[in-house]
Amino acid sequence: MSAYPVPDASGFIKLDAMENPFDLPAPLKAQLAQRLTDVLLNRYPVPSYRAVKEALSAKLGVPEGCPVMLGNGSDELIHLVLQACAKPGAVALAPLPGFVMYEMSARLNGVRFVGVPLAANFSLNLPAMLMAIAEHKPAVIFIAYPNNPTGNLWSDSDIEQIVRAAPGLVVIDEAYHPFAQQSWMNRLAQFDKVLVMRTLSKLGLAGIRLGYMAGSARWIEQFEKVRPPYNVNVLTEAAALFMLEHLEVLDAQAAQLRSERTRLFDALRQMKGVTPHPSAANFILTRVPDAAGWMAGLKARGILIKNVSGMHPLLSGCLRLTVGTPQENDRLIAALTELAKA
Ligand SMILES: Cc1ncc(COP(=O)(O)O)c(C=O)c1O
Structure with a gap:
């Protein structure tokens, strides 16, 4: 590597x-600076991160009843999902070419990675995906929606068939949601094994490193067990809260x-x-x-x-x-x- x-x-x-x-516009930066001045750097973050989670849910359309988990960028969330799923023999699956961190994080966590080539026009090769799911029984499937580096969205009916066939979890990675404006967030209640992951990076806050993931409580509770308690720092938390007020x-x-x-x-x-x-x-x-x-x-x-x-x-x-x-x-x-x- x-x-x-x-x-x-x-x-x-x-x-x-x-x-x-x-x-950011200069007056907004001045207000943000003031807000950051008030942050107590001598204290650890409060690990519930309640205020920022509530603001994310309210402003970014997380459905009622779906808890949110925070990561130091969605890179960390990908890592934590794989860490939680990494029992011996576990497999992670994703279409290729795709976001490189799925494979890298899988390997670092001792999870076998299976990549399924896209069709030549960069659409999902659904028969190949379904065959690979049946053969490798992945603990987790990553679907970037839209995909990086190809930039396209997948057909929702293809994703639905993948979700139905999946024996484990399906993470829909919506890092580019501000530009796609299509989401699986409001379908979370329909599919218990789906998690929706997003980030504030592409929206304009790549430097603060804040990713979030929503899903059913019984899954998020499991991932919380592997999250380092203070993984999001107080400056990130304050900056995110401020920017969510000025979304x-x-x-x-x-x-x-x-x-x-x-x-x-x-x-x-x-x-x-x-x-x-x-x-x-x-x-x-x-x-x-x-x-x-x-x-x-x-x-x-x-x-x-x-x-x-x-x-x-x-x-x-x-x-x-x-x-x-x-x-x-x-x-x-x-x-x-x-x-x-x-
Ligand atoms: C599909 C996808 N997911 C996740 C990420 C990571 O984003 P973050 O900055 O939140 O770690 C990227 C970054 O390029 C990406 O393309």
């Missing part, structure tokens, strides 16, 4: 990690990114040799004639994106472009247009 690679982005237009590119600011930024996504997609479609894949997230997977060459060409023009072409055979020639501010996207479009003409 190698440690999770994060390139040095200083001086670049940073379009490699699906962050929200917008800063309209982040919602407006997400709306702008959704419209920039359309603009970027349309521009990519016009470029010779460039094939963007429709996205419900804040990034666009794009096939280009020479992924490594274009990545280097963008870097030379001061833009950092992610070359995912080596991640999986289905991704050959693919770059993942995070949607940036209008000015950043203008720069990206200009640079790609030059590369397409070269």
